[in-house]
Amino acid sequence: MVRPRPAAGGGRWVAISPERLRGWLDGFYGRHDGAVEAGLTLTGASNGDTATLYPPPGLDEVSDIDSLLAGLARPPRIGLLLVRKGAVAVGVAAGTTIVESKVDRFYVQGRTAAGGWSQQRYARRRDNQADAAARAAADVAARILLPHLPGTAAEPEDALGALVCGGDRSMVDAVLADRRLEPVAALRHPHLLDTAEPRLTVLVEAATVARRVRIHLVP
Template sequence: MKIRPASGGGKIVEVEPERLPRWVANFAERNGGIANHHAECDAWTIESNEGTSASVTWTLADGLPADWLLDDDPLKAAEHLRDYALEPRRIAVLLARKGAYSVGILADGRVEVSKTDTAYVQGTTKAGGQSQQRFARRREGQAKAAEKRARDAVFAVLGNAEFDALITGGPVEGILEDPRLAKLHPAVHFGDIAEPKQALLTETAYRAIGFRITLPN
């Protein structure tokens, strides 16, 4: 599970889809049982007997329609959400980070097609004068070349493909500015990614079908 601070206070816990029913059961045990639960707007709210509440959203869609949750038993509701999250889907993933990229399509968690590459882009320098200017031009040229290769790869993999959702990670804005990719609109974006590799495509797609739970401190 990933845990990070929530804007405005509290924390956000990322829970894998299979773990949602167990998480809800543990929440009930820690907080004297569940007094009430209901769906409202894009969240499923669970209220404990001790006054603590948890707000659950589905990462991929940022919304949980109320008709998924029409069960008096919150554990049954969690099972319904788990099952929905794990339904077969075709998910496209695009990751980028400092000259490296990985792009692919996964069907039911398995990579069907992908392209991954790492290009050398020099870092910053403390040198001054003409040397710094030459260095900056060289670095800019390397970055542009790496971005062009990434754009071409993304178009080759995703340009004419059919998929249910696009998940992105890292600084992909420059890549998606390519006119050939105008139809690509990310459903979820993760800013905190590791070095783009094929294995990370699977991890990111799985992360996208999990749940985000907002809790008070």
């Protein structure tokens, strides 16, 4: 289990790997003298504490605990798109295994302390370089992800069930604005992963993190 962190509006978030979820559920029932299930929310019998489970990407249609556990046993493939201004990492994950990937780096000039005209000139150059990086990242994403779309993949079970993004939100948005990636963007999961500079090891870690079940605990 990942260390709990505060949730906006109250309570806290935890993230549980699929392999540990049954044990976590048993623990919740034990700590609360049982619980009532309503969809994906558990309410403790002893004090009214609640735990609301959020399925990992690709399992958004599950509506109760049993269907969540069944879905976790047969996880869909997911696409991964990690972008920052200086790099992109794109992959297809089957469980925690990266079955196809590409990592690329770009030059985007750092910020300058110069003022006046020089600062404006450097800012324009930086913006142009960032735009070029987004276009190059879109090329990589198209090459890796488009062959795995539903209806395109060689086998139905190899099709992407979701797209998980991470890194710089503005750069991710810029990449997915490419018209070629419209069907990929349609699979985008709303949760953005907080990742380091994209590289292969970060991509592998993202595949593991993306599989976790997020749980909102109150109190």
